[in-house]
Amino acid sequence: MKKFNILALLIFAAGLVAVFTFDTETTRQIQSRVLGLLSPFIHSSAAVERAAESATAPQVNAAEVKRDNDDLRVQVERLRIIQQKYNQVIEENAKLRQIIEFKQSAPFKMTPAKVIRRSSSTWWNSLIIDKGSLDGIGTDSPVITSVGLVGKTSTLAPHLAKVILLTDEMCRVSAKVEGTLEQGILMGERSALEVRPELHLRFLSRNANINAGAAVYSSGEGGVFPADLLLGRVKRFENREISGEAIVEPAVDFSTLDYVFVIEMQAAAP
Structure with a gap:
């Protein structure tokens, strides 16, 4: 290479160094133009680097992802x-x-019991509890919850007892209506399995002044059930041919019974 060419190359290199090292307005303009000319090559090289990194990166295992x-x-x-x-x-x-x-x-002597069996065919009529005759349970003993009356015991085994529910027509309770002098007999009814039975308070006075929502309690007559156990609330009053009748909503939710109490009734004095 001729000395002139070498000298020209050195001068050009020195100019580039000056352009990219000195911070003046002129050099900044020159740097901007040079970067503009080189930008396609810079982008291309960056893309090549990203492609190379992607090719060398570990591949995702679909089976492992699914397993995770x-x-x-x-x-x-x-x-x-x-x-x-x-x-x-x-x-x-x-x-x-x-x-x-x-x-x-509670003012009663009671035995707690757990409901252990209910049959779909007698859902509203009876259930079985885990206490029986050897646990001090007697026949026709009142069965209650903290809400109100559930029914009464019937058939007994040493550690099992059948409970006739208040919603069964065979469980009859002498009852009174709150705020009135009206008394009658409360009983359940036979109904379809999917229909929740209503309680009927019968033998009331015709045209009795009984309002919807009035509470119905046991009166204590008959000696089976103690007085003032909540039985339900009046839904409506209806006049019959001879007497009046109140349709009563039970106080206890008989579809969700888990635990009950069996009341120990005192024997009547001779």
């Missing part, structure tokens, strides 16, 4: 079951606490 997702679903379902069990335990503890408080405050 399945494991996460199993863990979530397990946690959901644990949460449900926890909520059931909390609810059960609340029920037991309520039962203990009611037993301590």
Whole structure:
């Protein structure tokens, strides 16, 4: 290479160094133009680098991702079951606490019992509890909850008892209407399995002044049920041919019975 060409190359290199090292208005303009000319080549090289990095990056295994997702679903379902069990335990503890408080405050001597069996064919008529004759349970003993009257015991076994529900027509209770002098006999009715039966308070006075919502209590007549047990509330009053009749909504929700109390009645004095 000729000396002139070498000298020209050195001068050009020095100019480039000056352009990219000195911070003046002129050099900044020159740098901007040079970067503009070189920008296509810079973008192309960046794209080539990204493609090379993507090619060398580890590939995602679809089977592993699916397996991880399945494991996460199993863990979530397990946690959901644990949460449900926890909520059931909390609810059960609340029920037991309520039962203990009611037993301590009730004016009766009572035996707590758990409902262990109900049949769909006799859902509104009877149920089975886990206490019987060897537990001090007698026949025709009143069965209640903290809300009101459930029914009375009938057939007994050593540690089992059948309870005739208030909604059965065979369980009849002498009853009175709150705020009135009206008294009658409250009984259930036979109905279809899917229909919740109503209670009928019969032998009331015709044209009796009984308002909807009035509470109905046991009167204590007959000696089977103690007085002032809540039976339900009046839905409507109807005049019959001879007497009046009130349709009563039961106080107890018979579809959700878990625990009950059997009252120990005192024998009548001779």
